[in-house]
């Protein structure tokens with residue numbers, strides 16, 4: 001039941017939030033789907049979680065009756081659940097964007113259009129300390145302030161400082177040659193280098209100036225370092241790929257020991273005219289991912305950090 005309900009919610013993408021004020025449950029993000037939007041909430045039911053952007057006109061509604069208790073109404077059905085408090089960005093994690101601007105201009109991304117700045121390391125350390133002991137992991141992501149090599153060096157400094165918290169650290173940045181080895185040497189537990197597109201042609205169209213081959217090389221080099229189940233790559237569903245192309249991409253990654261995180265498109269950046277994929281597309285792709293993971297001996301339930309541990313935005317085999 002949950003998988004179908006979550007697929008419908010992900011397809012709608014947003015929720016109208018009514019009832020008592022729920023400010024303490026609202027996450028406002030500078031990364032991930034909805035970056036720069038009016039915030040989102042994490043609806044949780046029976047140990048499952050979905051992140052929902054707040055959108056006044058949504059056909060789905062969450063009514064807050066206080067203390068995080070909510071009633072979800074969708075398609076004439078009602079479900080009781082709770083709102084989870086975000087740590088930073090998502091529940092149970094300090095998921096921090098180091099640099100909230102970027103020199104690249106990927107077509108689906110809002111970050112280049114947002115005013116950005118780089119957090120200093122003391123600020124990041126204070127942010128993590130402020131959500132202890134309510135987190136199980138630290139996750140770091142970043143745009144690129146000046147160049148990718150410099151961004152990695154700064155990220156390594158951040159990782160070194162945060163090591164004293166003794167929590168697993170996940171890092172998602174744009175890799176350059178040697179990035180996996182250096183992150184591993186600094187004590188990072190998991191990496192996520194995002195391929196974003198199912199095919200090379202779409203990558204060229206959507207991510208001008210970035211190297212798909214470089215990302216695949218970094219992912220492949222990461223598997224023996226971080227271990228199977230700890231190397232991830234987000235792939236956006238809804239950029240114009242066919243189901244066959246998406247399933248082929250999933251297979252190619254799983255064979256290499258890399259776990260794809262299939263992310264339904266949130267139309268943004270210059271793609272505001274695009275549609276979110278509907279539940280009728282999300283569910284078979286989810287089934288294909290489950291099958292590919294199983295055949296290749298991969299298990300997303302072992303994730304410690306970042307999106308596969310959060311599960312808010314995607315259907316995650318082993319957790320949903």
Ligand code: SF4
Nearest residue numbers: 032090307310312313
């Ligand atoms: S799944 Fe990833 S992008 Fe979505 S809320 Fe969780 S951590 Fe953020």
